[in-house]
Amino acid sequence: xxxxxxxxxxxAVEHIARRIFEIMPKGTTNIMEVCGTHTQNFHRFGLDRxxxxxxxxxxxxxxxxxxxxxxxxxxAIQLSKQRNTVxxxxxxxxxxxxxxxxxxxxxxxxxxxxxxxxxxxxxxxAEKNPNKSIVFLAVGFETTAPTLALxxxxxxxxxxxxxxxxxxxKLIPPAMEALVSDRKLKIxxxxxxxxxxxxxxxxxxxxxxxxxxxxxxxxxxxxxDILEGIYLLLYQIVQKKPRVENQYVRAVKxxxxxxxxxxxxxxxRTINTSWRGLGKIPQSGLRIRDKFSNxxxxxxxxxxxxxxxxxxxxRGCRCGDVLRGIIKPSQCSLFGRTCTPLNPYGPCMVxxxxxxxxHYRYK
Amino acid sequence: MRVTKxxxxxxxxxxxxxxxxVNIQMVPRVRLGDYVIVHAGFAIQIVNPxxxxxxxxxxxxxx
Numbered sequence: 001x002x003x004x005x006x007x008x009x010x011x012a013v014e015h016i017a018r019r020i021f022e023i024m025p026k027g028t029t030n031i032m033e034v035c036g037t038h039t040q041n042f043h044r045f046g047l048d049r050x051x052x053x054x055x056x057x058x059x060x061x062x063x064x065x066x067x068x069x070x071x072x073x074x075x076a077i078q079l080s081k082q083r084n085t086v087x088x089x090x091x092x093x094x095x096x097x098x099x100x101x102x103x104x105x106x107x108x109x110x111x112x113x114x115x116x117x118x119x120x121x122x123x124x125x126a127e128k129n130p131n132k133s134i135v136f137l138a139v140g141f142e143t144t145a146p147t148l149a150l151x152x153x154x155x156x157x158x159x160x161x162x163x164x165x166x167x168x169x170k171l172i173p174p175a176m177e178a179l180v181s182d183r184k185l186k187i188x189x190x191x192x193x194x195x196x197x198x199x200x201x202x203x204x205x206x207x208x209x210x211x212x213x214x215x216x217x218x219x220x221x222x223x224x225d226i227l228e229g230i231y232l233l234l235y236q237i238v239q240k241k242p243r244v245e246n247q248y249v250r251a252v253k254x255x256x257x258x259x260x261x262x263x264x265x266x267x268x269r270t271i272n273t274s275w276r277g278l279g280k281i282p283q284s285g286l287r288i289r290d291k292f293s294n295x296x297x298x299x300x301x302x303x304x305x306x307x308x309x310x311x312x313x314x315r316g317c318r319c320g321d322v323l324r325g326i327i328k329p330s331q332c333s334l335f336g337r338t339c340t341p342l343n344p345y346g347p348c349m350v351x352x353x354x355x356x357x358x359h360y361r362y363k
Numbered sequence: 364m365r366v367t368k369x370x371x372x373x374x375x376x377x378x379x380x381x382x383x384x385v386n387i388q389m390v391p392r393v394r395l396g397d398y399v400i401v402h403a404g405f406a407i408q409i410v411n412p413x414x415x416x417x418x419x420x421x422x423x424x425x426x
Contacts (some may be wrong), residue, residue: 120405195402257407
């Protein structure tokens with residue numbers, strides 16, 4: 001078994017798609033997926049054409065770049081302007097427009113902004129540049145958090161004094177709770193993220209069916225995984241028996257990865273934090289613990305923003321409404337006209353995991 | 364990605380004919396031949412082959 005081909009079998013996909021049509025209830029059913037890779041693969045594999053029209057699959061706030069708020073982007077840009085500073089980031093952050101610039105523009109103007117594949121790459125870059133401040137833009141969810149925590153611990157062990165982490169790490173379950181508490185949204189079920197769940201476990205969502213009576217299913221990323229996840233959600237919805245189901249049993253356990261959770265907890269503490277489109281959500285962010293404050297960019301380096309009040313939104317961009325599932329990307333007046341992946345207005349069009357980007361590329 | 368070699372905190376994994384080094388601190392019990400889920404250079408979980416078969420067979424039960 002290679003864990004890919006088997007889960008892309010055309011015959012099996014057709015079989016499950018037929019079953020979805022058979023059990024589909026009348027009226028509109030809203031299912032939200034909270035994972036950028038689900039968004040991307042759903043469109044990439046053309047699964048949108050295999051489901052009933054009254055099944056509304058909404059892309060939620062599962063793209064880390066998309067949910068980072070404008071203030072964070074502006075501060076990262078400000079940091080990149082400081083002398084002897086190297087900014088390290090995952091690729092998608094480069095093009096995200098800040099209020100007046102982007103990291104890509106700063107790089108063109110001479111700032112040292114580098115794209116890395118893994119947080120671990122930061123260690124060798126810090127070692128090779130002892131006279132420079134290396135700032136890692138720590139953006140991501142529970143999957144990325146332990147990779148940053150392990151890197152930070154390794155930096156401490158190696159006695160590195162020039163590596164700093166600027167955390168905008170976020171937690172998925174509090175965001176899901178904020179979404180179900182929003183009365184404008186009528187979510188019938190959540191397709192829960194695969195990789196985030198390998199870390200936190202399916203247990204982390206159990207409060208959702210219990211307290212809000214909303215169906216949940218953790219699903220993998222292959223076409224069969226996604227469709228089977230949708231089927232299992234519909235089954236729960238039809239039966240009116242919401243619970244947390246786990247379609248992705250090959251990688252997700254009820255308790256997740258306890259080792260990874262311990263690593264996160266050693267380095268980070270939870271804080272209230274702002275999400276683009278969703279506002280401030282209690283206990284939904286991760287901040288570096290005080291005992292590692294030498295590595296916390298916000299404490300170790302002064303990050304000044306000259307015109308904080310200049311923090312204005314991109315005119316016409318409705319990324320926030322897309323992230324909450326209030327509108328579909330094509331309902332934004334900028335979509336596909338002035339806002340395209342080559343010239344994005346908002347982060348949902350920048351990131352390959354963003355809903356607007358996926359809609360634009362595959363439709 | 365299949366683990367082909369372990370070296371302390373790291374392991375070599377094969378994916379699509381390419382060998383890559385990944386950090387295995389989050390999956391200390393990983394063994395040679397295991398498949399792992401990799402995120403940004405770190406193995407985050409060991410794939411359970413029995414569970415994978417279970418998922419595929421469940422599909423046939425959905426009738």
